[in-house]
Amino acid sequence: MNNSIISCNTTFVVLKLNPTDMISRALTSSSTTLCLVFLIYLCFSPSSSGNPNNFLKRGSYLSVEDDSDLLISSDNTFTCGFYGVGKNAYYFSIWFTSSKEKTVAWMANRDKPVNGKGSKVSFLRDGAFVLTNVDGSITWETNTRTTDAQTAELLDNGNLVLKDSSLKVLWQSFDFPSDTLLPHQHFTKSNKLTSRLGGGNYGTGYFSFFFDTDNVLRLIYDGPDISNVYWPNVDFDAFGNGRTNFNSTRIAMLNGTGWFSSSDRLSFRASDSSFGIKRRLTMDYDGNLRLYSLNMVSGLWTITWEAVMQLCSVHGLCGRNGICVYTPKPKCSCPPGYEMADPSNWNKGCRPMFSRICSLQYPQQVKFVKLPHVDFYGFDSSFSIGISLESCKKKCLEDCRCKAFSYRLTGEGRCFTKVELFNGYTSPNFPGDLYLKLPMHIQTSEAIILNGSNHTCKSNESTMLIGLSSSSMSETRGKSARWVYLYSFAAVVGAIEMLFIGLCWWFLFRHGIPSTMEEGYRLLSHQFRKFSYMELKKATKNFEEEMGSGASGIVFKGVLVDDRVVAVKKLGDSYLTEEVFWAEANIIGKINHMNLVRMLGFCLEHKHRLLVYEYVQNRSLDKHLFSGNVIGWKERFKIALGTAKGLAYLHHECLEWVIHCDVKPENILLDGDFEPKISDFGLAKLSQRDCNNNEMSRIRGTKGYIAPEWALNLPVTAKVDVYSYGVVILELVKGIRLSHWVVQDGDEQETELTRFIKVVRGKMQGGEVAWVNDTVDTRLNGEFNLIQAEKMIEIGICCVDENRNKRPTMDSIVQALLQCEDS
Template sequence: MFLSVQFRKPQEFSAYRVFSVRVFTCGFYGVGENAYYFSIWFTNSKDKTVAWMANRDKPVNGKGSKLSLHRDGAFVLTDVDGSITWEANTRTTYVERAELLDNGNLVLKDSSGKVVWQSFDFPTDTLLPHQRFIKSKKLISILGRGNYGTGYFNFFFDTDNVLRLVYDGPDISSVYWPNVDFDAFGNGRTNFNSTRIAMLDEMGWFLSSDWLNFNGSDSGFGIRRRLTMDYDGNLRLYSLNIVSGLWTITWEAVRQLCSVHGLCGRNGICVYTPEPKCSCPPGYEMADPSNWNKGCKPRFSRICSSKSPQQVKFVKMRYVDYYGFDSSYSPGITLESCKMRCLEDCQCNAFSYRLTGDGKCFTKVELFNGYKSPNFPGVLYLKLPLSIETSEVVVLNGTNHTCKLGETTITIGLGTSSTLETRGRRVRWVYLYSFASVIGAIEMLFFVSGWWFLFRKSGIPDMVEEGYRVLSNHFRKFSYMELKKATKNFQEELGRGASGVVFKGVLADDRVVAVKKLGDAYLTEEVFWAEVSIIGKINHMNLVRMWGFCLEPKHRLLVYEYVENGSLDKHLFSGNVLGWNERFKVALGTAKGLAYLHHECLEWVIHCDVKPENILLDGEFEPKISDFGLAKLSQRDHNNSEMSRIRGTKGYMAPDWALNLPITAKVDVYSYGVVVLELVKGIRLSNWVAEDGDEQETELTRFIKVVKRKIQIEETAWVEDTVDTRLNGHFTRIQAKKMIEIGISCVDENRSKRPTMDSIVQALLECEDGLRILDQA
């Protein structure tokens, strides 16, 4: 039963009065010295978080403004001068009273108690549990922290029936979620259901007619939640801690915040440093030092390059791209030809050149949605007048990175958790289309029955929860019997490690999966939720994808994608020789995966157990990092380095553990260094060997001593002597040399001298054949 606070007509409500229920408060919300908004906010939240606002774009004066319920049914907010600032459209209906319900809904009722108007029908930036979200509704962000005006980021049902995130700014409109490189089915959605209805329930489950289904990591009853379109362009699900009054992010749409369009304005570039921040390219400066929405402006007057080509130069910017606004696309052409296309076009401001197979040329007439990422396989060439001075090496993470919206300084990103929409994701089209056809036949049945139960006030029954599971094909809860059947009673063992045994299985929808049965020592809630909360919310082509979990009193299992070629150790240290190209691909892909965890997640993750056994290889020998059972979350805003126990595997563990130093991402860098050197040498360097006097040292220590000695005496063939002899000289010397140098620097006992994973990715990309050819061009 809903509690309510009400006032009856005729009555006035001044700017200094509020009325509240147990969970929500309704009244005049003050901002600054004398600006007030008629709002509903969470009573117990520390910062009085607003859930709804009537006059978000037109605050009223604190002295003399009032809210009135008139005899003719008008519900009106007037400013001090008597002008109407906001009004509920109820003048033609007899209204008896206004009530604030305990679910946060402000309603107007007639004498029979019928609701004739409700705030739930006019959401601002927040959706509350049981608030229906339909085709005519939008969640629109505020402008900035403390600035409640209507912002530029929208969450709504598009015309094709799919829920989307869109930047709708003064200059452009641009969709950025779900992944714009895929169609609806490629993103796990459907555009065939025209119902266009969605809802968040009390358990933290979101169910939508387009198959966007997700749940908070703390799903269950008794928690206050909100789904908010944040001012940084991310859609997030929050849970309220009643004791502290603080909010925790339990789900978010965008994992890599630089993929949000419009974040840094025209010409601006989003850079991970390692947190996402905005920067201006060479030759540009902030248009408004107080507001990144306005982007960057050129410090030069544009000239027509086709008429004066000798007055133009191109500045190379690695790993940078501007999404969209391509005036032309030309596959299979050389770098010089691409440059000429841009020179011949007066409107061309830059061109992007990618060498993924054949050269691909994209000329740009506008520079919007800029971002820099080590995962971008190309180079942007920025067209500038010859008179603009630029350095040979373009650095985007040095200055001008404070992002300001309005007058409030912010860092892009509010969160402590991380849904990567990566272009490299492989889509199993056969599965998706067969799945779509099956679901399409029973879709109406599920929605009719699911929504009928969903709207019941008594809670969410088992049938609705099952409906969620069926409709969600990305992440779900499995029963133990379901997984027992899928694995044929756990018959085919794929491997075993510190956290449990992994079995091969086939789900009812024909997906091949790997099911990990957690061992007795790992049946604690802490370890189980470590993997579920971390892997269940990240998505990168070099990280193993989690499909779901099983949580029953005596059974805890995790369900992952099946990776065809097993773990790296079975290929590297066996009789079958792993080729050099595959080894380099493993080194680069593993570095990209760790760089994402360390630098690009909104919640930093330290893996703590990087080793060949935890690097799986798919059918194309692309690496995928697995086994996050020991992983640690690293908070961005403070150095929380306390660990309950030493984690990792002997031989791959950094000395930081033994020295009781604060644990940082540099422990993963050390482990990665050992793996890279093992890729080069082809043997276990983590083993211990006996020396003279029965003293022991690792193969790694001895290996590094030998290599350093050869480098010191300038042996010309030191690289050839170091690389695995089983390759018979079939390797790329430049790549091998770079990998050895990186590996040695990674295992430095002084962790401050170890490189970061994003710098390692950049160094390895320089050695890739494609980018090396590009540099020579």
């Protein structure tokens, strides 16, 4: 393919010449000088953007048997040709040239791979672009027959286009995406991103990203058994999810900086937002939509945004009867009495290992197995509220179709009977349990009650169900002989391991540890460790310098033997056993985020319970916000965004799903650059302050930051932190305490927050132009970002809504703030 398109004096000429012929003909043209200069630059300049391999002209073809038959974009970003999978399957594809695994951006024949011999893609003389298999049968073709299509070109943006003689685009791959959207590629109502099947199979999968009929972008599982939308949150309408369904244009696009915007108001930005980075938005085979950025040095991809924070929320992920479990990564499992339908494919779910009987006719032959914090979304045959657990069980017994029932502990009993078991997942935040109906003769193990209270997840090492194997997690039967062999084998392995440890100890401590290894051990031990009480007593000079105190304990400043400055918190009385405290402290110590105060270790001796944190020099937010030292708007916005990122990490990314339960300015510390660091997360668990406890004084920080559901004795979710964050972000805007109570109209009292929101809403509804200026802290003298202030006020008001279902999630707050970060 030595095809080049050359422009001289705005006239386009198609040539098939070598460089010498090109120059000689240019010398005899009417524009000798201009063309000569241009052609020399084109053909010989090392920085030339021209690439003779990015064109294919009419009448030419690419063969699967010739590895050099490729179209390469002029900037070398994309390559188009035959992409081999397995031994003899090939797809006509476009992929990223510099990615390590040749990541595919587009496929023409994803469901019909061609043979490795004799297959080719041809640009026929009638204008059609055709992919044929070894037997000559057409596998795929464009709709350009009987057109004036003259050239096929792979553009620098990854778009394969067919053009006529006037350079008009007659067909483009951008109109037919497979599972990936590229920057500047329009996504419309006629497009859809559909996942591949996974496991090396590029065939059309079950998960799709598309514009629904109500103009809203959604993710859907469309499998062989069911079809379910699962994103955005199906419990809310378009408005509740921050979208709109009034704009019927249905168009979206990802730009070059990593910013995605849509007509339904869906908008998000890559965490590394900037120009010059190669990106892709891909509907992955696990049902999550992710934005990736390419590291040009390593050729590897980094996730810079994803739609679903908790993967078990994806519907259909584990097939019929399957349950998604975090161990700590999401894995599929089968409930007791079930086994994998196909050991190589979780999409086919689990099948029962028994024949069903009608519980109405034979109630004595069935039983119920409790699966804590497990639910199967949808397929409810009945719903009842305000009934007891026994009454719910009776409803399922009286229905032959009922396979299980879910009973939710949300103040008043809620009963859901299930006729099908799809979309199974387990989460310690789910306020209920599933009761699986099984024949009495099926032998099952009891389900483990998840450790900890409702506001944090189980330890990474725990497993949800006893008796589930690590590979399929579906084995519920076995013979006693197997256990004898298993225990014997374990004993032998244990003995060998103990011998090995003994030899290592003898070698290391009798012969000395090499200095390099010793240094490595020292560095590791400094990451997170157990301190002695005397060590911390010496570090704090007998707890001399008190930095602050609160409901959970007193904080002292200390200096460790390696000269690190730390903050040591003395916790109050705790009823936790030493084993539980140790386990939970280790879990919290593994949590790491730039906007969370790092825990360095703990002390556990007799009744002493101490936690050791990194020292944050600029003290807490309240010392700056409510004092004479006025902090500027730039710092306030940074604090709002950083605090949101820290809470979003705890709620959505952290494997422990920690709910803080005590968000307030006193618990937001500021480093030297005024970057916020949230402190005291996880203390609700370590101090055994149960989130359902009616004794409010044990669970609140400062009166006024507590969400209404505390007083209503409702199960506590992450939305309590959202409420508290809303108070904090409004205080950042206004610069005063909004948690104080004030006297209004005589003896009637209301919070400063309530009065503030009334005033702001009144000005907004009254159409006052300067309502934002009237709301922002007057001490700033008008020096603030109007767009950021308006967004922060809107977010704050949404966060403190009494209806927790109307409050946004922390990850959506982060995205909203990021959109106006550079305003």
